[in-house]
Amino acid sequence: MSKTILYKLLAGALLCLGCYSCSLDEYNPTAGDATEHSFNTWSGLLVQCYTPLYDQLFSASDFLYVSETGTDLWLSHNDNDNTKELYYYESLTTSTNATNKLFKQAYSVITTCNSIINGADKVEGGEASDIAEMVGEAKCLRGYYYLLLATYYGPVTLNLNAVGTAPELTPKRNTIGEIYTQIIKDLTEASAALGITPKDGIASRVTKKAALGLLARAYAQGAGEGLKENGVSYWQRAKEVSEDLITKGASYNAVLYTDVAEVWSDNNNRNNKEALFFASGPVSGESDAWNYASKSNKLFSFTYCDPNALPELVITKNKQNYFYGRVNNNNFAPSRYLVNCFDASWDKRWENSFTTAFANFSMVQPAWMGYDDNVVTLTAAICTKYGINASHIGEKIYPYADVNATAATFGGNQYEASVWPKGQHSGDVSALKATENVYVNPYPLAADEDRFAIYLSKDKLSPAEKAARGYCCINIDDLFAPDGRYVKTSTEWIARQGLNNSGFELYPSLSKFNWSHYGMDYGSNLQVKQGDMFIMRMAEVYLIAAEAEQQLGNGGKAATYLNVLRDRAVREGAAKHDLSSATEQDVLDEYARELCGEFNRWALLKRHHAFEKALPGANPRAAASFKSSIDYYRPISYDFLSQIDNAEEYGDNGYGQTGSSGLNGFLNK
């Protein structure tokens, strides 16, 4: 064995090493070649900025709880402890789920907005006019998200930097004034840059009217913080912006329906004319776009009670309820204050907001459930249990609706209900009538109605009035304990109205998030309904105008704006109930009637510093726990505080996680 062979081998081995030592690079075809400077990618980043709206904010219950509960409008079902942190300020901490999440949801795309805005001048390709308009979109969205943060969390961090490589781990707060100044700037610039019609005709993209509406809202909310702009009160600016939108509404394509029922018509849900800004729900049907939307909107299941709690009367379990949907989260019940806010004798916003009559349904059209199978015959036992006069024994309660099932390639079966006309018991589908909104029950419910099994009566019915009716009547007033809480136990319920049944499981059910329409179902997942959700609609602009005028001392002028909303709510045949002058309470009451459940109430009470006044009568548990020194700002996110290096400096808004609230010095105007 010669040495030369050895050397050759060694040389060969070294050669081998030499030739592959240069190839330690990665190859990643899955990443594509996207850069944020290309117009297409830049445009795609803008689309990302819309995603929190329907993915989280307006489809999960968290934001609904943060923005509506803890106010005078809502109580927990059966006075239970579920979400007591938000309803009642009991054990509200930095780790409370909903407030913890909202902080992240609102912040999640702000830096992406920043990247779009800051990077606009480097974009390659695309028309300059498109780019300018899209920068306006990003500013409008950024303004909206910062307005959420400022409203609920007060002075937080104003970050205007693009998504970068070095994360800020020791963020600082900005003053409330700095944040509102930026919001106003963004929304003002957006309103100038945006068009009257949405980009590419996609209705849910923000337009000029969205920016202006949000600007009015931002001024009103900032006014509550005592802010001024160049010495001019924010109330004044709110008045100017809202009045501009009202007077020049047509030129902005900003419309108020003349009949409030149109607002809540299922046919008007998509592309609602009154919407200034809405969160776009998935559209079931034949477009695969459906695959790329978040299908998780279960809000109606939180606001509805389960009528099957009286199983002899509404016989279908919620899991198969193709009519109401799977109403299984039942928790979001109106306070007695809210119920009493409505004068249902003329104001049809009552039945357009709340379902109070509950019925059975058939599925004759798809031949899934026969008409007769859903007819309830009143027996002696049923009548005794539910307080129905014995004279009705043997009478029948017929289905109210018939639900069709229409297949959609994307989204599965779509369940659209139409109504069996009163007195029509044939079960013949040709008799069916379509409705604008099948959950708006006839009001008042006729005594001889035979299509509804349960009626929650707003007017207190006497035993004699009940005796005339062949269905279960529950006086809404009986659902409340004397102090205004909901009845909690069966013992309490029996004591309250004398009958041993589960009637106290029911409550007037907010129907604003329930739809029965092609394109809005998620197949047999009856827990999800996927209509579009209002973020802001024109009625709010009238309310802001009234609110600002009232705050500026013009009660009479304020009343004129409120009357527009009241007039379109007058029931056919009833008289108008116009106000001649409006007090602050009148404004708050009108907000309740018009916008209850629309992600608004907590912010409104905050800007009016009205919790202390509003809670005791309406929400006694909240009144007992509400701490004025803390509860005007929601707790800073626990997750966020855990992730930064300066949690003690940042503060938690006063909820005891950190040594102090961190607000001192940042509340200056």
Place this chain on the structure above:
Amino acid sequence: MDIKTTGKAAFTQSIFKSELFKKGRRLAPVLLFICSTQLIAAPFNPSSGDDATSGEMALNKTAPVQGVVKDELGAPLAGVSIKIKGSNKGVLTDARGHFSIDIEVGTVLEISYVGYMDKELTYTDKRDLQIVLEPFNPSLDEVVVVGYGTQKKKDLTGAITSIKSEDVTLNPSGNPMIALQGKVPGLDITKSSGKAGAGVNMQLRGTRSLSADGNPLVLIDGMPGSYSALNPNDIESIDILKDASSTAIYGASGANGVILITTKSGKEGRTQVSYDAYVGYNGWSMNPKVHMGDEYFNVRKLAQQEAGTYTTDEEVLSAEVYAAYQRGENIDWVKAIMASKLTQNHSISLSGGTKKTKAYFSLNYNDENGQYKGDAYKVLSSNIRIEHQVNDWFAAGLNTQMFYTRAGSAYSKMENALRSVPYGRLYDDNGNLNVLPVAGDEQTVNYLLDTDKDVYRDEDNNFSLYFNPYIRLTPLKGLSFESRLSGQLNYSRSNLFEGIGSYQYYWAEGASATGTTPTVAATVDQNRTYNYRWDNILTYEFNIAKDHAFKVTGVSTYEHNQGETTNMYNNQFSSNAYLWENMGVGKSPAVASGYSMSRSLGLIGRLNYSYKSKYLFQASVREDGSSKLADGHKWASFPAVSAGWRISQEPFMQGTKKWLSELKLRVGYGVSGTASIDPYSSIANIEAGYYSLSGEKLNKDNYSQLWANQDLTWERSYNTNIGIDADLLNARIRFTGDFYITNTDGVIWTKNIPVVNGGYDASTSFQTRVNMAKTRNTGIELGIYTTNVSTKKFTWNSAVTFATNKEKITKLAEASNSPVIGDDYALLVGYPVNSYYSYKILGVWQKGEEQQAALYGQAPGDLKIDVPNLVKMGDQGYAKLDANGHPVVDDNGNTIIYNADNPYAISDNDRQIIGHNSPDWSLGFQNTFAYGGFDLTIYAYMRYGQMINYSLLTDYDPTGTDNFPSYFNYWTSSNPSNDFPGLNASIRRQDYVGFYGLSYVDGSFIKIKNITLGYTLPDHLLKKMHIDKLRFYGTITNPLVIARSHLIQDYDPEQNGSLDFPLTKQMVLGVNLTF
């Protein structure tokens, strides 16, 4: 006579001889894949020495031959038996070690003496035989496989544990790693699932890394391979490299230890056939017992009574369920869904060859069935090794492994089943499954629906091929060059079908559903990986001045890994008959594909030096380059040094030789890395996708979740190891002990980026990987192996292994007093890595404690939670201290006082470290008895000090709606339990503050892992049958488990909290046959 000189000479000689001895008899098969010192030695000294192991047959004549037998130090041995093989003739040596015997050339002598190795030699016409016996010392003469080479155990300087094939096959199992449990001090192995084919979890010397798993690097014959499907009967030995001085040679992937599996290779001579098989049953798991019959009803009734909502019995349950209860229809869900199933294994191997060509072939079939119908795992594997010696300097060979596995998964929801209402009927009168056990009660759908293969099927199959050709050159004395290539092909496919009539279908669509719906769906996921690796190993071994032995090793290793995935999904199939085999006919197809690659290059140098085999020294360095790291950080260096001192070889220790035959001190230090970086971690991306706005499909782009960290580099473990090996009383007692300190720096943490920097989406944080933390592990590992009794008929051997490890985070980049919170664990300086972070539950508030409870807004029946940093402030109440130890103040600077009027709200912020998942110590204890042909092995295993997250405990439902185990002792107004909070129909789990802290429980246990009883037929019988070995045995696995906590009953804590696949007891009967 100068004893010293003679002793030395004899000693040197004996070493030399032993090498040759091994070469001929044991080493060759073990060392097939590596150039070894022994092979080089062959041409150096062809007919080797004076013990006449080789030679030719000479004249056939008988004459008295004189001889002397001495020990390795040259002292004569008296009473040594010298026997002529195949006869009864023999003599004993006299006091001077002398003997005389009549033999002819070619006669084979058998020399044996207690405490020394048996020896055979063939007489070759040498008048006076000088026979040297070596002490019987199996631990020292074993050859141990080390990184890119082998070493004798006595020359080792690192912490390495060797496991022989007998131990691997002792416990019948499809997975060889199960055999290592408790046998390798410091390697913590647990099996958490009884699913067919389930693997094990491994962690060496405690957790060092926050994100990387603890799995050691496993190499088969030096190359990557799949150990889980490897036939245990093919394994010759398993060597576990534990300290960094041994593993640093594996660089960036060596920190978790390295497991080197050596497979059997062909042996020269007659072809030997082995057949190993076992057949048995798998089942009899311990399953928690839940309320049955009246018990369940009574719990619900009591819950309503406690809540004040109870009215009548009829109202306790829904009408349908109550009716079923009244009819006495009970379901024992666990009994319904689980049963004992057959398990079997058949393995056949052929081994043989000529001087030049050797081959080994095996075929294995393993069929394991889990307790659920449809839970099955089948392996078909084959191992082929061929080596051909072309001439005296060139050899080539090929190792291949092939696996085909096929696994079926059941819809296995034991935990759901335990929670389900125990009423109803599973089958109708015709024996068909009822969709709803209780008609009208949609809350419980029959879990058995998915046992029908036509409506539900979940199958995986996997084909792997490892193809490792090599060449070996031995051109000069002491020089060897080996080049080996490893090609790996892996193709796996997972199929899932959920059809019309499945559990999922009725659960989603309702019991009356018909026809196809989006729930009717099929998924096909395919993965292909193509990896290759090329190793070049150059070894040069030489001596200087006889006493100085050197060995130099140089290695280059290049690896390319590449993977591709394709995924298909579709739904709304019109018929179940399509399964997943006609994906196009569904209505909503979705496809995806992915690609990933990485490359690495390692350059290694190592030097071994030994002075008279007494002072040992080793140094190595590996330069590792990886494509996963950013430019400028691609290369990292991993050095190691170690030294050994065989104290017993020193002259001053000769006096203790009688009872202390071997004593060695080992000291090592090295740096190794953890391969916890995924490909593309250093590249930033924008992800493209779609989003729907107003029903329009728009292009959507977003920043990828992981922010690139250009500075990211390997985690590095700096390990110091001090070890002692000792053999006492003629190796009747063998002891090995190691103490180590491992400091790991630059531990990678996937950090959530605070959301003011933006988020990946509305609910998910951006993340970045940072080299953030430092950890320290210190531990002691002991192994004691004893021969307690050794008589002709009866032997009793014991092996005890003990390991304790203390792990601690020593630095976090965060402010050190605030924990970094992960999913289940939290990180805090001073605590172990896998520390559970939750509410510390002290018990339940009892009656009489109303006042104290009111401070937290709580009442009797609520959980009593320890609130850290809540301090008493005089009579007025309590104050909370912030992270800096100052009382929390309001905006006016006044301390906030908590009392019954202003109760303290317990929140996530009051969670604390309550325990850790790694054990404080673990113990393995094996006893082997042999009597006549019988052998009995009992193996016990103990783990102490670990906390587990046992989710069953939070299945306790205070409303009584979900069923739960009947041993749960819950609080009621008349039962002051401290285990579970009050039963109350109007309080849900989540309404109890801290409820989910209930699941953390002490998981210490002791168990008998297995008992094996075997019988080997005696030689004389076998000879007649021309059989080399025939043994029958029976094994029972997991016969006994004792848990420490009273909250764990009918549960094996080794499962570490998981429940759906309980660990089974396995009983098998098996046979080992060799002919």
